Amino acid sequence: MTVLTDAPVSTGLPVALMSDLLLREPGAIRIGPFGSALKKDEYSESGIRVLGIDDVLTRGSPRKPKFIPEAKYRELTQYRVRAGDILVTNMGTVGRAFLLPPGFETAIISSHLIKVTPDLASVDAHYLEWALNAAPAVVAQIVRDSRGAIMAGFNTSRLKALAIPLPPLAEQRRIAGILDKADSLRAMRRDAMSRLQALDRSIFLQTFGDPLTNPKGWPQRTIREIGTVITGNTPPRAQSELYGGPTEWIKSDNLNTPEYFLTTAAETLSILGTRVARLAPPNAVLVTCIAGSPECIGNAAMADREVAFNQQINAFIPSEGNPHFLYSQLRFGKRLVQQAATKAMKGMISKTRFEAIKLMCPPRTDQDAYADRTTMINAAARRATASLTQLDALFASLQDRAFRGDL
Secondary structure (H helix, E strand, O other): OOEEOOOOOOOOOOEEEHHHHEOOOOOOEEEOOOHHHOOHHHOEOOOEEEEOHHHHHOOOOOOOOEEEOHHHHHHOHHHEEOOOOEEEEOEOOOOOEEEOOOOOOOEEEOOOEEEEOEOOOOOOHHHHHHHHHHOHHHHHHHHHHOOOOOOOEOOHHHHHOOEEEOOOHHHHHHHHHHHHHHHHHHHHHHHHHHHHHHHHHHHHHHHHOOOOOOOOOOOEEEHHHHEEEEEOOOOOOOOHHHEEEEEEEEOHHHOOOOOOEOOOOOEEEOHHHHHHOOEEOOOOEEEEOEOOOHHHOOOEEEOOOOEEEOOOEEEEEEOOOOHHHHHHHHHHOHHHHHOOOOOOOOOEOOHHHHHOOEEEOOOHHHHHHHHHHHHHHHHHHHHHHHHHHHHHHHHHHHHHHHOOOOO
């Protein structure tokens, strides 16, 4: 194996070309079949797995796995992959790598993936996966070399030419083990956050039922009857003095998250801008009512501070009922909002139609009891989020040090 002492990137480790880290056998590196070899109508409900970009990005757990019949698989066996192979995306999100784990089922790769089979005498496969995904110098090379007329692309020649930081095998395994442990802590924290969100939803549905169907027959009132609705606006862009200042200006992106409260706005308004903006107070429920995608309609978040917001959003300011209960009802009953859209304009809900949405109104004592529980759950989720932020920062530091040779 040729080790490069003069690496094209700065690193405290020896560097080797990717081509020198592959098994010396035909097919050790192979790009997936083009569309002419695997047409959409040839997929089936079951059979042999076909791995694509989503399989790499989700680490083998896509929402909709793809399959082909056994007969079609026999035509494409040259694209077969096995446990120990590394799959690398070469279109879209370029350069993401996934090491197929032990016991992985028989599968083939589709277009937009490159399969590499590492030479385990030269490189630890798990370390190589980490290097492709996380080594700053390697990622920089991939970004630099990903060129395409329409979207980023990456071919086998460029993949083989990558310069990989390469400590001795024992050190590779140590680095991979440290990164594995740190990453597993992040995964556990994300899982805890997901479980907290699921717990909140479960408590709501068990206590009150589905807001869309109201199976427990609670009294219902329209949003107009129990609160005020304000539609946001955009201060004139031509007046730069209206922007940059103390007031957050919320957009739909700040609602398109699993967070309970609004995320921090990227843009702010000056004191002058705040005077011409429309403001939502704490405990207002902000809901996306205009969006390019119908799926984003109905996304909601609660304000825990006074904010301004744009015209894609309606702010519901409750005057009756518990704000946290009413917010959860819209959050878990997103279809309540989506079904208020007109057939002609599925990506828009007028203020009038939004105000006419009917919400369940159980006794206030029941609403308050639920709000107390969801407040505790949300506090735990916020602590978990803060912990995850710290773990992410630690993990980024570990990655940087690992591939500089300082770990």
